[in-house]
Amino acid sequence: MIYRELGRTGYRVSQLGFGAMRLPMVGEGEAARVNRELAIPMLHRAFEAGVNYVDTAVGYCNRDSQRVVGEALKGWRDRIIVSTKNPEYDDEKTWWTNLENSLERLQVDSIDIYNHHGINWERYTRRVEPEVSRWMLRAKEQGLIKHICASFHDTNENLVRLIDTGYVEVITLQYNMLDRRLEEGIAYAHEKGIGIVVMGPVGGGRLGTSSPVLEQLLPQVRRVPELALRFVLSNPHISVALSGMSTMQQVEENIAIAGDPVSLRPEDRAAIDEHLKRLAAMADLYCTGCGYCQPCPNEVNIPFIFQKYNEARVYGLWEPARRAYREWQWVSGKPADACLECGECEDKCPQRIAIRDQLKEAHQALSTSG
Secondary structure, three states: OOEEEOOOOOOEEEOEEEEOOOOOEEOOHHHOEEOHHHHHHHHHHHHHOOOOEEEOOOOHHHHOHHHHHHHHOOOOHHHOEEEEEEOOOOOHHHHHHHHHHHHHHHOOOOEEEEEEEEEOHHHHHHHHHHHHHHHHHHHHHOOOEEEEEEEEOOOHHHHHHHHHHOOOOEEEEEOEOOEOOOHHHHHHHHHOOOEEEEEOOOHHHOOOOOOOOHHHOEOOEOOHHHHHHHHHHOOOOOOEEEEOOOOHHHHHHHHHHHOOOOOOOHHHHHHHHHHHHHHHHHHHHHOOOOOOOOOOOOOOOHHHHHHHHHHHHHHOOHHHHHHHHHHHHHHOOOOHHHOOOOOHHHHHOOOOOOHHHHHHHHHHHHHOOO
């Protein structure tokens, strides 16, 4: 296993971290719980291979993830850096209850990396800076947590603003081969001594599948999930790449990748950069996601549908795009064929896309199985 410095925390962390968000489950609905017979051996195998960073949260795995991590930590606590999160920003009593529950479920006296869960600049300025930071600092003074950190969902500009506050020591954020919006901020964080932990190195599963397009990027790396993880690990400004592993096979594969001292050569990364820029330009020809076409009179989310369609036809990611399209309809979205063909969107589109025709194409392509 290869280790990196985690900002100014003093920790040396394995470049592969175990994200305990997608542990194997048993049961249905609200009764579903983590399958301990599968999950704990997976965690132990990762620990044995040198993985020393595990990340969980209050709500993961139907609120059962922290308990399983705590069970797996028995006999390993002094060798593992534990990260968890607190999602509360309004009620102080609930915030402290979350912390107390996390300590009990993880079976630890203190939490190494304690995160504000899902921070953005508006939330930082409105809630954290004036009030919630006091609770966090008090918890640190009491020895209940060791380092004040945050998981982050916002723009590159606001990432830099958060870094400049000097408040957090580690930031967990999204970064992968297809989403590099925060790359400049990641480099700035490294320069300022802030540890960067990446969630979603395989794009939340989008890059965990096959793609004839992406499989041709590098001859020596034929599988897309491996390419995606190697791409993230090739960034020297990143400390840890969290993988949400759900099978022992994934654990073994990721251990092997993270143990390779050459994640990607500079020339490999340059080749990927050039190819992805060409693909992104192709996607922009279809739809830039500007959102000017919204709102739709019949509430069809045109940018979302075109985003999924472009991921499929430009990057070859048909399986995850079709799955996302199905799930969108199940939860709240209307399918592309709900278009009333009024034409309002086309009048507003700066690229003059034939939206009505492309919605029909998208619906047919994303609704087709196989």
